[in-house]
Amino acid sequence: MEEEWIEKIGKRMRNREVKPLDNLLDDVKDEIEKRNITPVSIESRKMVLTRSGLYKIASFAAILILSICLWRFIPNRNTPQSYFTLNRNSSKTRINKHLLINDLKAKEKAILATVTHIISHSNCQDSTFLKPQFAIPAINEEDSVKIKTDDKDLNHSSVPEDSKQQNTTYILKEKEETYHGRDAYRHDRHNQQKSSISISTYLGGMGGASYSSGGVLLAVAAPIGDYPKDFSGENTSNLVVEGANTEKHIKYHQPIKFGISIRKKINDKWGIQTGITYSRLSSESTSEGNKHHLSEQTLDYIGIPVSASYTIAKGKHYQIYAIAGAEVEKLVNGKEKRNTAPDRKIKETRPQFSINSAIGFEYNLTKESSIYIEPGINHYINNGSSIDNIYKAKPNNFSLNIGFRVHLNR
Amino acid sequence: MSLFALSKEEQIIRMFRKGHPRAMDMLYTEFGGYLTGVCSLYISQEENQHDVMQESFIKVYTKINTFKYRGKGTLKSWLAKIVVNEALMFLRKRKPAIFVDTEIEQLKETYVSPDVDTITDEQIATLIGKLPPGCRTVFNLYVIEGKNHTEIGKLLNIKPASSASQYHRAKQLLAEMIKKEREEEE
Numbered sequence: 143m144e145e146e147w148i149e150k151i152g153k154r155m156r157n158r159e160v161k162p163l164d165n166l167l168d169d170v171k172d173e174i175e176k177r178n179i180t181p182v183s184i185e186s187r188k189m190v191l192t193r194s195g196l197y198k199i200a201s202f203a204a205i206l207i208l209s210i211c212l213w214r215f216i217p218n219r220n221t222p223q224s225y226f227t228l229n230r231n232s233s234k235t236r237i238n239k240h241l242l243i244n245d246l247k248a249k250e251k252a253i254l255a256t257v258t259h260i261i262s263h264s265n266c267q268d269s270t271f272l273k274p275q276f277a278i279p280a281i282n283e284e285d286s287v288k289i290k291t292d293d294k295d296l297n298h299s300s301v302p303e304d305s306k307q308q309n310t311t312y313i314l315k316e317k318e319e320t321y322h323g324r325d326a327y328r329h330d331r332h333n334q335q336k337s338s339i340s341i342s343t344y345l346g347g348m349g350g351a352s353y354s355s356g357g358v359l360l361a362v363a364a365p366i367g368d369y370p371k372d373f374s375g376e377n378t379s380n381l382v383v384e385g386a387n388t389e390k391h392i393k394y395h396q397p398i399k400f401g402i403s404i405r406k407k408i409n410d411k412w413g414i415q416t417g418i419t420y421s422r423l424s425s426e427s428t429s430e431g432n433k434h435h436l437s438e439q440t441l442d443y444i445g446i447p448v449s450a451s452y453t454i455a456k457g458k459h460y461q462i463y464a465i466a467g468a469e470v471e472k473l474v475n476g477k478e479k480r481n482t483a484p485d486r487k488i489k490e491t492r493p494q495f496s497i498n499s500a501i502g503f504e505y506n507l508t509k510e511s512s513i514y515i516e517p518g519i520n521h522y523i524n525n526g527s528s529i530d531n532i533y534k535a536k537p538n539n540f541s542l543n544i545g546f547r548v549h550l551n552r
Numbered sequence: 553m554s555l556f557a558l559s560k561e562e563q564i565i566r567m568f569r570k571g572h573p574r575a576m577d578m579l580y581t582e583f584g585g586y587l588t589g590v591c592s593l594y595i596s597q598e599e600n601q602h603d604v605m606q607e608s609f610i611k612v613y614t615k616i617n618t619f620k621y622r623g624k625g626t627l628k629s630w631l632a633k634i635v636v637n638e639a640l641m642f643l644r645k646r647k648p649a650i651f652v653d654t655e656i657e658q659l660k661e662t663y664v665s666p667d668v669d670t671i672t673d674e675q676i677a678t679l680i681g682k683l684p685p686g687c688r689t690v691f692n693l694y695v696i697e698g699k700n701h702t703e704i705g706k707l708l709n710i711k712p713a714s715s716a717s718q719y720h721r722a723k724q725l726l727a728e729m730i731k732k733e734r735e736e737e738e
Contacts, residue, residue, distance in 0.1 A: 147665045152695040158673050162584035163602050170609040181617050526623035
């Protein structure tokens, strides 16, 4: 431990101010004019970042186009959503009835089970039989659903008697179905309302690598890391030896992120989700003067995201939703491999906060599982630490998450 | 105070990026005294300080658009590092002996830790300025900039052991000078 008097001197000298030198400012201005010096344009940095800029534009355009497409192809929104209408033009079977969806909830499960049972007991290889999702249950005798059936089309033989008594169930030839897409969509959505919890895993990344350059000489001696001493000067030996300006370039590799999340549906439209994520950020530094490779940095973050999702549209096999939320991340492991000095660990005490939004496209593989893709936008809030990472270099960026989702109780 | 008000440092950076004619004036007003203080610890003569400071401000002028603001104090720190760097560049040209390994006689640690509470900052700075250039540079880099001897060795192109010797000698000399200064005052 350093002696106390030395520490006192260091502290006092670090904060010391003196009277500025006479005429210095004027001399500086004259010299700038005399040498015809112009500042390094920020455009040079923009040029370097053109690649990531293209990613941004492309991602934004993709989201915009998808949004427009969704808006156009979403089924008619003007129809009251608490009802669905089933219209079929069949000579053998005719149904025309408004059914209140809310009234169906309690009974649907049992009915669907019955339908499944029917199918399993009938000739399932026959493609004319409908999947359970298309089996329209009549609720009870009070529901004035008029059903005309043909024995050829319906196979009640294997239906248990108790099921028959409890529910009126029918199976229709698929070729005779003329459901409107809206009806199918609503009915399918109604079915999926039972799914309240889902777990998903995902892999995500930001829109491309990034480059940055900046700082001069000792000023960028060690901008990476939350060091007690913010001035290590590891890359300044070249400066002193060669007497030339050394500009440091940092190349940020594309971050890798994966995690697991759990989503709870609040209602048919809204859901909340949280989970845990792992992110690896890596970058490498080089000096421009001699293209000398200086160091490689890897940072491992663990994060907890919290977000809300809103279902925009839902079809038989797909679901489209918007998602927005925030995430807090903590650096759990950071290290820097240096060519000119021993490797060192990087620590960061401050958490990293970010906000994000995305549009999700989910495709149902089975009744219980689906895959999804979520293009989105993230904004990372500067946490004020001295760690130089892509979160600070590119606080606004586009991301793409892809994953697999398991629905626990669909 | 508005939540979204820009700090002084952010204002200065923004002015430079917009090419505001008063940007340099504002920078000088805000940090001129501090940076001169930093410079004076490495460069003792005022004329030389002037040259170093001038080059430092020109460097700042040309490079500030590449500076990435990361919170309060980061601009100040960046500016100080430029000044230190320019000071070392100056010393390298004018006093190359600093950057050559020299055998320094290991003195016995006979000094008593001086009481620095009763002397002013200016007195301390003046005494540091009286140290031999090599000792002074190592002392400043170690004590004020917080660098270790390995880092100083790389920076000055000397062995870490030489840096440690220089530092040890600087401490002894400074302790003796402070003691003498206090005795003269009394």
